[in-house]
Amino acid sequence: MRDRGFPTTTPARASSRRSPFSIDVILFTPRGQQLAALCVRANDPRARERWLLPHDSAAPGETLDAAARRIAKTACGVDATWMEQVGAFGDGTRHPADTELSVAFVGVVPSDDTVKLPGDGAWFGVSEPPALAVRQRAMLDAGLDALRTRMDYAPIAFRLLPERFTLSELQAMYELLLGKRLHKASFRRALQATSLVEATEEWRSEGRGRPAQFFRFAPKKRRGARRGVRFDTLT
Amino acid sequence: MRDRGFPTTTPARASSRRSPFSIDVILFTPRGQQLAALCVRANDPRARERWLLPHDSAAPGETLDAAARRIAKTACGVDATWMEQVGAFGDGTRHPADTELSVAFVGVVPSDDTVKLPGDGAWFGVSEPPALAVRQRAMLDAGLDALRTRMDYAPIAFRLLPERFTLSELQAMYELLLGKRLHKASFRRALQATSLVEATEEWRSEGRGRPAQFFRFAPKKRRGARRGVRFDTLT
């Protein structure tokens, strides 16, 4: 399943010609009440205790995005349900592939899909990351920042939920991704205003309290200009 | 002035070993009522009519940011007053340096500094860009997007104004950067709330109407949490 004819996620240093740049993937999944990031063990037998971000070089003719998705699938066994580029990292920092440059991608996989992980991978809670090479540590931090920043512009939370979900589940996912609690009534009002979800006829039966209605992700066209002059988070 | 011992901004293709990636700079300046982007003529005598974004490879030991600032200064003669990385571009698209990958940076220079431009450069209004290689065109578009997006998080407008400026000048700069008109009273209220500027004792004498007070950029600590649950511009 993991050998798809492409190089492995932790390429041997001894490869014939060194690649000019690596593509590194920061993959997140919900785990408990916080996010976890995927790391893999070093292939190098002398450094089996070191952890790395999944990375590889791009195959000839392969787009950056395709390479990142391939690396993610190789590392965790399933396709990422959302992925975007974070940026390029270099500046002479240390990287396990010894490349001058690395292009970081951030992605997510639903937690249901993370149960069976290839043997050399492990999920680390974002609050206790393993020791990484300097450049990969910078990419991990930037990946988490990018994930949270882009939540406002991409339907990331929905890509981590099943097709049908309750509003409480959706709110919990937003809280987990953002790392902070949200106000229930405000959350639902804001959600209502965006026309991102539509109610289904199904209700959840299990559990103790009042049943919750299931919703599905169904974004409507889009709304007019947002109000305001925002200077918000200036330096 | 332009020959600083580094490669020129439009390196000859015939260089001994091809660089693995280029660094490309999208430089903007206010020109009239809109932004203009800097392009340079191709060095290649067969293609003197082609335009390019300033680009080069990074020198050994040079950081990405330092290289981008050097390229910008070489291309327009003065230092950029703000610059950030946009991202990595590749995917097999055409690029004048024939590299597999390009790292784009976006920056700004005040319009006062753009009067004397090295001979092979020219400013193009963002609404009429010249024909560029596919990858550079993508970088130009992404650079403008990045500039406008990051205005809310970086004091870009202030980097395009002299140390002392009037609130009308500041608002005009925001309008030029964002490409849209803003409401005067709301603009000033929002500015007040951010504590980004402080008044000086100086007033502008010139001109017809009532004199305007000069302000200076002087950001105070930073404010508490911003309100709200924002889903704004979801897909």
Add this chain to the structure above:
DNA sequence: TCAATAGTGTCTGTTAGACATTATGGA
């Protein structure tokens, strides 16, 4: 005086956040 620009006061509709209340099922 008028023209032009700077700066401010006030009103209104919208919304975030808080709180309370109702609704509905299981134990």
Add this chain to the structure above:
DNA sequence: TCCATAATGTCTAACAGACACTATTGA
């Protein structure tokens, strides 16, 4: 019945946008 969770109604403070008004200079 009580408890737990879902869902909604109402109040308030903050704020964006609009408008009008005052202030101060030069022509």
